[in-house]
Amino acid sequence: MTTMPHELIFGEIYLPPLLFVVALAYILTSIVSAISVKFGLHRYIAVPAIAELSILIIFTGLIGRFISII
Incomplete structure (x- = not known):
């Protein structure tokens, strides 16, 4: 069971x-x-x-698999 993602909090900024x-x-x-x-x-x-935009999207997808973003 996955946990609900939380916002990152810096001071009073979410x-x-x-x-x-x-x-x-x-x-x-x-x-x-x-x-x-x-x-x-x-x-x-x-x-x-x-090419850079494509690499950015690929890295975002790969990192998103390990860090819960939804």
Whole structure:
């Protein structure tokens, strides 16, 4: 049985858990992008913006499987 997700509380500000998941996914996407630029893999990507957005969505889904966001 899964537990009900709770909001993240900073002082008197309530934040949804999905915001934390997306922020973590964005950080991981930035790291993957930097690594791909360092090794020259960015040359094989036709549209880098769509590729980064796709990686962000994939990381959000993967992290969301481990952190309850619904």
